[in-house]
Amino acid sequence: RACNIESRGALIVLEGLDRCGKTSQSSRLVSYMEGLGNSVELWRFPDRTTNVGKMISAYLLNQSELDDRTIHLLFSANRWEKRSMMETKLKAGTTLIVDRYSYSGVAFSSAKGVDLEWCKAPEIGLLAPDLVLYLDMPPEKAAERGGYGDERYERLEFQKKVAQCYRILHDPSWKMVDACQPMEDVQKQLQEIVLDHVLACQKGKPLSLLWS
Template sequence: MQSSLRKLLNIAASQANRHSIESCIISCVSSPRGKFLTFEGLDGCGKSTQLERLAGKLRERGLAITVTREPGGTPTGDKIRQLLLDTKTSALSSKAELALMFASRVQHIEEIILPALAAGHIVLCDRFTDSSEAYQGGGRKLGSELVLELHRVLCGNLAPDLTILMDSEVGASVERARRRNQARTNADSLDENRFERESRAFFSRVRSGYLEIAKREPQRVTVVDARGTPDQTHAKILQIVDERFGLLGSAVKARNVS
């Protein structure tokens, strides 16, 4: 079965797209490139807010920042996002959901992420493949192997330089996400409530999936306890980013010299 899956995956990934991604990754690795940082966590954990706060702090230092998100990030990806999050597509199968996530991701990598990295930008991305492994692999019970194989074939194994995993209490996060999305639906009729309708057991599996990833890749994934105040969480993230890359301190020194 695994050999058949590999054949299907290799057929599904067009050679042009795959080679395009692989060549761009090789180019980024062999020349000076930006940094790729991703934020992960349950819906309602505050990651989008924290990503924007970090982006603002880095921009204050004169750094070139690209802020993006998944699913979405491109015109094509945003159309796929609407399909994935709309409650009207609640009958979507788990594998179809995963396939759509990767369709959005491949376009996102080629159109936004790799060009920004090649230009020396710091790319801050709200969700990446870890979300697929946690939500579809864990929450939908499709397993990690399928997700990682799709990432290898379709995305050239592109990995973030750092992933901030914001760990939060399941019940509180889901309730915050439901309130936020309901307010958004009332304001502009944009329905993004499909995942928030899932059970607590589903989100518990998602959280467990995230923690397994962090355990497997501790050099890349840093877990941040997001149960404190937004300011406390922001301070933790700034410290992590500065210790890993020296972005904040080095930018301050460069500005003083100039």
């Protein structure tokens, strides 16, 4: 029997401020990849469907109050409870397009004043993304876009702090895409970058762990 190394899927994360277009771009990317015949799924964090996710959702909707570190650990737990499924899918060859991940976790909590290294610690050992796409948009511009909803973090002053924290977290492996461009242009750039990375993973790039 031929000893083929199975090609794995890519773990691709979209990050950015609220209203920067992550969610629509994520689902467009999934359609695009599907159209090319790839096995691909759209994931998002927080995953509000689990028990932990329901606690997070209540907090975001201002229906409950939680200490800053407590909610931070719940967001992290929400990733840990999905970790093994994530690894299984990737190893089975499915690419995951993920709307927010550990970087949102660290950026939003450290924007409240929680120590950055403390915020990173519970993320250690989660799967590291093969690619982080940062949809770059000034907070003022994001705020203009159809306005914020009623959720806890949807305020300009807070989003400015989050933007600063993302800037501290960002490393050269992130791909920064100017999210102020027309939606189609953003989409095209994302498509090109994603294809390269999916190919690299199919060719046997190993999975790695946070925080690296």
